[in-house]
Amino acid sequence: MGADGGTIVKKNNQKEAIKEYKHSSSQLVELSSNDTYMCPLSLEVLASPIVGDYLGTFYNKDAVLQLVLDKMQGTRTEKYTHLTSLKDVVDINAVWNEEKTRIVCPIMNKEFQPGSVGNEFAYFVPCGCMCQAKVIKELDRKLCPVCNESIQPRDVIAVFPSQEEEVKLEERMAELSAANLTHSLKPKKSERKTKKRKGEGRMPGMKKAKI
Numbered sequence: 362m363g364a365d366g367g368t369i370v371k372k373n374n375q376k377e378a379i380k381e382y383k384h385s386s387s388q389l390v391e392l393s394s395n396d397t398y399m400c401p402l403s404l405e406v407l408a409s410p411i412v413g414d415y416l417g418t419f420y421n422k423d424a425v426l427q428l429v430l431d432k433m434q435g436t437r438t439e440k441y442t443h444l445t446s447l448k449d450v451v452d453i454n455a456v457w458n459e460e461k462t463r464i465v466c467p468i469m470n471k472e473f474q475p476g477s478v479g480n481e482f483a484y485f486v487p488c489g490c491m492c493q494a495k496v497i498k499e500l501d502r503k504l505c506p507v508c509n510e511s512i513q514p515r516d517v518i519a520v521f522p523s524q525e526e527e528v529k530l531e532e533r534m535a536e537l538s539a540a541n542l543t544h545s546l547k548p549k550k551s552e553r554k555t556k557k558r559k560g561e562g563r564m565p566g567m568k569k570a571k572i
């Protein structure tokens with residue numbers, strides 16, 4: 362878990378913060394500014410395996426899975442409306458420090474500190490690799506600098522984005538949605554086909570014969 366550093370945050374305070382959570386990156390920075398990162402969904406320390414949503418927020422994968430299952434059973438619907446299936450997130454291929462408390466850029470060997478100016482990170486869809494954002498700016502944006510998988514510039518997701526970046530990420534999601542795609546670029550669930558039987562048993566144009 363890597364939570365031995367004694368980061369004790371009052372759970373009630375966290376819950377209050379989460380109650381107001383609407384993808385406000387500043388709150389997430391606050392929640393993650395201790396020795397560890399936080400999963401806003403489970404209020405637990407963020408620990409591998411983790412997933413990322415279209416706004417560059419990270420969650421523990423098991424927390425998202427639980428949320429999706431709860432939603433399928435109709436027991437939890439009020440929040441996180443953008444998380445309805447595992448297609449709405451991407452598995453993050455993060456490199457962690459030895460203590461497993463901090464994500465490290467595999468190229469620059471720099472630890473990710475949310476909200477730290479000049480040390481912004483980004484992750485890529487669909488591969489989920491993550492590195493310092495400036496690395497991707499310097500390199501060919503069509504290839505993931507970590508695994509070399511081809512990526513589109515559109516699919517570089519700022520982690521803990523600025524407001525400006527958040528607008529772009531919202532636009533990207535709207536674009537994908539219009540193309541019937543999810544954040545992970547997998548197609549959305551096809552609409553349930555409700556086959557209506559038209560005019561069952563009736564033959565149009567048939568008239569009663571008068572005798």
Ligand SMILES: [Zn+2]
Pocket residue numbers: 485488489490505506507508509510
């Ligand atoms: Zn990659």
